Amino acid sequence: MTDVADRAPRSSPSGEPAISAWGLTRAFPSGLALDALDLEVYPGEVLALLGPNGAGKTTTVRLLNGVLAPDAGSSRVLGLDPATEGHELRHRTGVLTENAGLDDRLTARENLETTARIRGFDRRTARQRTDELLERFALTERADIAVQGASTGQRKRLALIRALLHEPEVLFLDEPTSGLDPAATRDVIALIGALASEHGRTIVLCTHFLGEAGRLADRVAVLHRGRLQVAGRPAEIAAQMWTGLPVEVDLGGPAPEAVVEAARSAAGVRTADATPAGIHVEVGGRDHLPDVVSALVGAGAAVFAVTPRPPTLEDIYFEIEARIAAEEGRPVGATS
Numbered sequence: 001m002t003d004v005a006d007r008a009p010r011s012s013p014s015g016e017p018a019i020s021a022w023g024l025t026r027a028f029p030s031g032l033a034l035d036a037l038d039l040e041v042y043p044g045e046v047l048a049l050l051g052p053n054g055a056g057k058t059t060t061v062r063l064l065n066g067v068l069a070p071d072a073g074s075s076r077v078l079g080l081d082p083a084t085e086g087h088e089l090r091h092r093t094g095v096l097t098e099n100a101g102l103d104d105r106l107t108a109r110e111n112l113e114t115t116a117r118i119r120g121f122d123r124r125t126a127r128q129r130t131d132e133l134l135e136r137f138a139l140t141e142r143a144d145i146a147v148q149g150a151s152t153g154q155r156k157r158l159a160l161i162r163a164l165l166h167e168p169e170v171l172f173l174d175e176p177t178s179g180l181d182p183a184a185t186r187d188v189i190a191l192i193g194a195l196a197s198e199h200g201r202t203i204v205l206c207t208h209f210l211g212e213a214g215r216l217a218d219r220v221a222v223l224h225r226g227r228l229q230v231a232g233r234p235a236e237i238a239a240q241m242w243t244g245l246p247v248e249v250d251l252g253g254p255a256p257e258a259v260v261e262a263a264r265s266a267a268g269v270r271t272a273d274a275t276p277a278g279i280h281v282e283v284g285g286r287d288h289l290p291d292v293v294s295a296l297v298g299a300g301a302a303v304f305a306v307t308p309r310p311p312t313l314e315d316i317y318f319e320i321e322a323r324i325a326a327e328e329g330r331p332v333g334a335t336s
Contacts, residue, residue, distance in 0.1 A: 016079075018043045018170055018202040019064060023073030026059055033059040035226040036073065041219075044200040048207060048217035050317060056226035057206035058098075061172045064204075065093055078169055091119070094168030096160050098175040104148035108139055108158050111147060115162050133161040137191065153184025160191065171195065174206045185212070192216055214313040222320055229320050238311040241319055244270050244282035247289065249296065250305040251278030262299035267291040278304075 019041035026034045034056045041047045049057050062068040064077050066086020075082055080089045102111050109130055116126035134140045137157045142150060147158065156176065163171065176192060177185040189212050196203050196216065207213055213220060214234075221231035230237055251259070255274040263272035263281050268288025272281045281292055289306055296303050311319075325331065 015043065017041060017076075018045075019075070019077050019204070021060075021064070021073065021075040024060070024063055024070050024075055025072040026063060026068060026070050033226050034063065034070075037223075037226075037228055039221060039228065039231060041202060041204060043202055045218045046196045046203045046205060046216050048205045048213035048220045049223065050207065050210070050213055050220055051223035052208055054225070055208075055223040057223060058174055059226070060223075061095065061174055061204065061206060065090060065095060065172065091166065092168060093170045093172065094163035094166070095172045096163045096174060096176055098178050102147045102155060102158060102162075105146065107144045107146055108134065108150070109143045111158065112162055112165065116165050119166050121165075129165055133164060137161050151184070152179050153181070153187060156180060156184065156188055157191070160188070164195070168201075170202045170204070172204045172206070176205070176207070177209060177212055189215060210314050210317055220313065220316075222317065224320075224324055229324070234313050234316060235310070237316055241316065242311060243284070245285055246309045246311075247281050247283055247292070248275070248277070248305075248307045248309055249279045249281060249292070249303060250307070251296070251301050252304055253278070255279040255301065259296060259299045259301045262295045262301075263292060266295035 017040040019039070021037050021039045024034055024037040024039075025032075037056075037060065049060060051057055059068065063070055064075055064082055066082035066089055069083050077089055078092050080092075082089055103114075106114065112130040112133070113123075113126045116129055117123070121129065131140075131143075134143050137160070139154065139157060139161070142154060147155065150158065156179075160173075160176070173192065177188050180188060192203070192205070192212075193216055195201060203216075205213065205216060217234075219231065219233050220237070222229045230240075249255075249263075254276055255263070255278055257274075260272050260274050260279060263269055263279055266288070268284040268291060270282045270284065272279060274280075279296070283289065283292060286308060289308070293303055293306060
């Protein structure tokens with residue numbers, strides 16, 4: 001997993017957001033699905049919308065595409081109001097749902113050409129665009145075979161092609177790797193990564209799989225029971241949540257107490273504890289690492305490696321979950 005501090009941004013927020021939401025709220029008979037969501041996504045960004053099942057991710061996608069109307073609040077996508085201009089908006093956005101929704105009786109080519117014709121393509125253009133995408137997504141050999149016999153990974157790729165037929169400016173991906181085996185997951189993530197780097201396309205990735213979010217996203221937004229908990233670049237969120245940098249020091253074995261005390265006395269060290277391989281320290285920043293090494297060597301320790309461990313996206317997500325659980329007075333991982 002890539003450490004959040006090492007993740008280079010694909011784009012920097014500038015100009016008008018591609019997506020804006022202000023107080024976006026939606027309830028169902030079963031309860032509140034989205035609670036006053038404020039959110040911005042900028043052109044060319046990949047935003048990972050994270051949260052467990054029932055967090056409000058799919059409801060957000062439906063509201064931002066004009067499939068659902070909000071009970072309160074408003075939004076703009078590509079300058080359009082989804083609540084009143086949804087038909088026009090959906091000509092400029094693409095959506096991959098968790099359920100591919102393909103017609104099993106039709107071939108891959110027929111599924112795509114039918115969708116293209118519905119979107120207004122003439123017959124020749126529909127065929128040309130279909131052939132181009134089938135080749136690009138390595139499905140040409142299955143083009144004229146009924147979808148019923150396709151693997152889950154092939155069906156997911158086909159559904160992704162369908163969402164891309166009209167070259168959308170904004171792409172919403174709702175659990176794109178759900179139900180896939182590891183090999184198919186890797187392939188789909190690679191495809192999404194390629195799409196993200198093309199044409200300044202904006203992507204909203206809804207998922208509860210942290211690995212794919214960490215590999216693909218420029219920024220993340222975490223939902224819990226429909227309420228936004230945090231949003232931003234992972235490294236920025238981590239800096240707000242933790243003030244220290246964890247560091248693992250390999251000494252070839254557990255550190256004696258005298259060595260641990262020497263580490264604690266080094267400039268910038270906040271905590272230091274022995275580990276089976278050496279010592280774990282928390283420092284105020286990377287610039288304090290030479291002081292730590294100097295203190296350890298001065299105490300007679302042989303230092304084999306010093307490895308900073310910036311928080312990962314998993315660390316961030318589960319820390320948020322732990323804080324929510326503490327506020328609600330329940331064990332971590334338990335639901336109320």
